[in-house]
Structure formats: C-alpha cells, structure tokens
Amino acid sequence: MQDENLQRTHGKIKETKSIWTEAYEWIDSAVITIMVLLLVFTFLFRQVKIDGDSMHPTLQHGERIIVSDVFYTPEYGDIIVISSEVYDNVPIIKRVIATEGQWVEIVEGSVYVGESRLKMNKVSNEFVGDAYTEAVIAGGYYGSFKYPLQVPEGHVFVLGDNRQVSLDSRTEAIGLIDNRQILGKALYRVYPFKKIGNIYK
Secondary structure (H helix, E strand, O other): OHHHHHHHHHHHHHHHHHHHHHHHHHHHHHHHHHHHHHHHHHHOEEEEEOOOOOOOOOOOOOOEEEEEOOOOOOOOOOEEEEOHHHOOOOOEEEEEEEEOOOEEEEEOOEEEEEEEOOEEEEOOHHHOOOHHHHHHHOOOEEOOEEOOEEOOOOEEEEEOOOOOOOOOOOOOOOOOEEHHHEEEEEEEEEEOHHHOEEOOO
C-alpha cells in the first residue's frame, strides 16, 4: 500500500514538474521571439510618422509607414525618408525623380527625366503637380540650380507629390540628396489601420 502511495505521489510530482517545464519553455521561446523581432525592427526596419502635406495624396499627415534601407539602391519612383541633417533637423519624405547621371528638366509645368540631355521623357501624371508653380520654378535659376541639370554621382533628385507646398530638390533649402543621407525606402503603411498595405499600389 505504501509503495502504491509513493508511486502515485511520485507521479504527481513528475506531472507537476512537466507542466512547469513546458510553461517555462513556452515563456522562454516567447521572450526570444520578441527579442528577435525587436532586433529586426530596430536594425532592419523603422517606423516613421508623416508630418505635413508634401506627399499628399499618396501619403497624408499623421499616417505611419515602415521604412527599410536593407540592400537599398535608390530608383525612380521610390518614396524615401531623408535624414534630418538635410533640412532644419526634421526628417523629410519625398519621391525619387532622377538618380545619378540622369538629366532633369522642368518646362511649362512639366517635369522631364532622361539618360541624356537630348532624350528625356515626361514624368508620368501621378508625379506632376501644379502647372503654375512648376512654370515659375522652371524660369531659369532657382536657388543654385539651372535647368536642365545632371544629377551628380551618389545623389538623387527628389520631389514631393504635392508640388504646390513641397520643399524638395527644386529649392536651395533641400537641394540634391546625397545617397548617404537616405534613411530608407518607404514600404508599407501601417496606420491608419483601414489603409494598411503597400504604398505603391
């Protein structure tokens, strides 16, 4: 009888230990997973809040996006976040219109980009803003630039989608962006929740 009681008690102890062991292992796994996710989002991705209306209607004030610079090389049409040292200690977000070696021309409210000065294509309508503003800017010199201009090596020419209010590469305040000042490419909208998804749809 005593042996049976000992076996039963021993069985209960084993069962209790097994439950606690499983719980510990589950918590341990959860903690490791959380730490890995935090490391990934700290070093590979970052969350940015949109401040202002220069990228309207693509991105609107108060929205939040995920940005990454992993293996990133700027390309035409990319939306990028630029470090705060470029303008008044505030990170800015713009669209890449031309990359190194390309030419940019602004004529009568339209933006043209090309691989050579003699062969440029008009930027698609979704990137083109207010014609009057563009025409004024295109009137010869603006800041330190004269059009057509060629983007130097290691730089990009950026514009806001909302050209009427955007401070961008057309202005002396922003100018051409050094690739080293790019914090990353905007990938996904994560807030507001009803608009979560790919920015480039």
